[in-house]
Amino acid sequence: MSRHEAKFIKEIIKDVVNKLEPKYLDVPEHLIGMHRLARNIFDFLSTATDDVRIVGIHGMPGIGKTTIAKVVFNQLCYGFEGSCFLSDINERSKQVNGLVPLQKQLLHDILKEDGANFDCADRGKVLIKERLRRKRVLVVADDVAHPDQLNALMGDRSWFGPRSRVIITTRDSSLLFEADQTYQIKELEPDEALQLFSWHAFKDSKPAKDYIELSKKAVGYCGGLPLALEVIGALLYRKNKDRWVSEIDNLSRIPESNIQGKLLRSYYALDGELQSAFLDIACFFIGLEREYVAKVLGARCRYNPEVVLETLRERSLIQVFGETVTMHDLLRDMGREVVRESPPKEPGKRTRIWNQEDAWNVLEQQKVRAQCIHESIVKLITNNCMKVVLILFF
Secondary structure, three states: OOHHHHHHHHHHHHHHHHHHOOOOOOOOOOOOOOHHHHHHHHHHHHOOOOOOEEEEEEOOOOOOHHHHHHHHHHHHHHHOOEEEEEOOHHHHOOOOOOHHHHHHHHHHHHHOOOOOOOOOHHHHHHHHHHHHOOOOEEEEEEEEOOHHHHHHHOOOHHHOOOOOEEEEEEOOHHHHOOOOEEEEOOOOOHHHHHHHHHHHHOOOOOOOHHHHHHHHHHHHHHOOOHHHHHHHHHHHOOOOHHHHHHHHHHHHHOOOHHHHHHHHHHHHOOOHHHHHHHHHHHHHHOOOEHHHHHHHHHHHOOOOHHHHHHHHHHOOOOEEEOOEEEOOHHHHHHHHHHHHOOOOOOHHHOOOOOOHHHHHHHHHHHHHHHHHHHHHHHHHHHHHHHHHHHHHHO
16 A cells, blocks of 8 residues: 555545544533523524524523533534534633634634644634635634634634524623624523422432422522522532531521632623622612612712613623612622622621621721720820829929
8 A cells, every 4th residue: 555545544534533523512411491592592593594693692600501502502513514612711711822722722623633833813813714714614602701702713704604603602792792693591480490409409300398498498599590509409419408407508698619609700800890889789789770879889980880780781790670770699699708708707897888787796896996095095185184283293
């Protein structure tokens, strides 16, 4: 066999392996409350049109954006010349030159070849456009947080060939202005939430008979957030009733760290003024009228308060129903925990006090401190007066 023939056979084998390589992504076994939305997205993207179609999926952290994107990706991926699921873009792009590895993954996953050797994101943009603009591709950009992340991976529709499909998941709906359709994921309904929780807490579709009320209490804490239902359900799995009571009581006072960590990403992505506004709302303004909240925020920060509220809404950190400002209970608890942690045992040194007991303790401490100061001043004046009397006497 000649060298040319051997190389030719090697290329054929490589091509066959690439075609046989499984593309499916792992998804949870129990997709409670997600099937209808996934079906709507699939129907829109699978419609036979020559244009490049873009859909956006947005919502708060832990709501199930990535899971739905994976479901749709699995349904569509074999109908394209190439496909790529770029996961956790925001965190990965924070690494040194972080956009370049993402660009290289995009090229490798679709072209199934190595050789895109570059170390500059601008060069990566050129290569993506040159090599993919004639290919029909499926691309998922998961957890996008900034416009530069999108610009580095899919500058505009012309970067991909006709009939390509793009899915973007994000917490910030303002990034989806180019999308043909956007889908906001809502919290699960109570019966759906109980079912999802039960699959993780009991490995069944419903709670055990003796645990129904405790399960409802745990589900109430989670507020329809899939991430919380899965984490808390797993936490309580195979625990006895006394442990359930203890763990649920702890959750009402100390937020679960795995859930908090996920939610905190959104908080730390805000700049200082927006962080301050978010904490103000979490501590004081939930359930109040938007006009009043905007007026107070306007007196406390440099930004236009209406822009502040709209930005927090776009980033899925608050909701505005009619004229009322509100937020998910777990986001509220996350914000209050941020305040409580600095410092945790000295409420008087915190930036905000919303708890009545803490407020009374601080006032009592201030009263005691003022009394001590008053007594010190009286003692100082008395001593000085005695010195004057003694001087005059002698």
